[in-house]
Amino acid sequence: MNTIAEYTLVTLLLAGGFFTLVGAIGLARLPDFYTRLHGPTKATTVGVGAIVLSSVIYFSSKGEGVDISEVLITVFLFLTAPVSANILAKAAMHIGVSTTKNTQGNTWDQ
Amino acid sequence: MLDRLSFPQPYLSLILFVVWQFLSDGMSGASIVMGFVLAWLIPQLTRSFWPDPPAFVRPWKLPFYLALVLYDIVIASISVARLILSGRQPKPVLVSYPLELTHPLAISMLASTISLTPGTVSADVSDDRALLLIHALDAESDEEVINAIRTRYEARLKEMFP
Amino acid sequence: MITIALYITIAMVVLAAILNVYRLIKGPDAPDRVLALDTLYINAIALIILLGITLGTRLYLEAALLIAVMGFVGTVAMAKYLKRGSVIE
Secondary structure, eight states: OOHHHHHHHHHHHHHHHHHHHHHHHHHHHSSSHHHHTHIIIIIIHHHHHHHHHHHHHHHHHTTSOOOOTTHHHHHHHHHHHHHHHHHHHHHHHHHTOOOOTTOBSOOOOO | OGGGGSOSOHHHHHHHHHHHHHHSSSOOHHHHHHHHHHHHHHHHHTGGGOOSOOOOSOGGGHHHHHHHHHHHHHHHHHHHHHHHHHOOOOOOEEEEEEOOOOSHHHHHHHHHHHHHSTTEEEEEEOTTSOEEEEEESSOSOHHHHHHHHIIIIIHHHHHHOO | OHHHHHHHHHHHHHHHHHHHHHHHHHOSSHHHHHHHHHHHHHHHHHHHHHHHHHHTOSTTHHHHHHHHHHHHHHHHHHHHHHHHSOSOO
């Protein structure tokens, strides 16, 4: 394995772990449900995306030919993350989960 | 009978065919045949969910749009990560965004883009498809969020859809 | 170097999973718990891919893809149950 591939791999791995961890910290730390929604939909999808990319580079550089079927996982997560965030926000507004005090604007109830 | 042999959703069929090639180990004669069967069968079975034919006007602009969104996702993640790690309390805003797009697919693409990018999540669409409720994690005012989305994403989507 | 980076990454993802479990237990509302489960399955996907790199095999990718599909369906079903009171009407 050449040096450039190795450094890219290490950077991507650490970035993936970092973003996954930051998403979880956001989930644990942020004040209300609607702000917590931001953690998983962004930080975590980017985290898994970086880890998947490092997996592609690792197996490609081992000389078994380029196979990008891992990328399907990332594509699927990027397609589904907004949908689950949206439907969870709808459910929370329907139940009447309250926002934090310093939120501007109101939730809907239709 | 003859319309049963057609591809009512050409883009969906193309995506299904490509995904099947990735799922099976490498392209072979069997996977190409199976890919064609699936690309024909699944749109036929799910026909009632897709009443309208696809309405792209300029589909070649889609890759540029996706590249822009991917770039923004990376930038957005870094800014959200900085906010989370900084330890200060965010200033969330709930914005009612007046939609200019009318096509359902365009609206859902805009909503997905908003959910994936800079500190915003789309929470709901009004029943008449005129308003989109957006939750911004850390913003100063409504106008800031609305202007950013209007110029960066909705203008580009309006070029692609009628 | 790759091995060390791999172990550090696995440690970070496991720590993330522990924080998710904290949110899962604490709540306070039902949507918070569903969101914690949603994040937890994404972390499980990351761990499976990392395990695949550690062991040098691609066999686990199909499992990761299945978890992605099933986790999404589970999240949607639970959110719909919270909203409507039933999953299939």
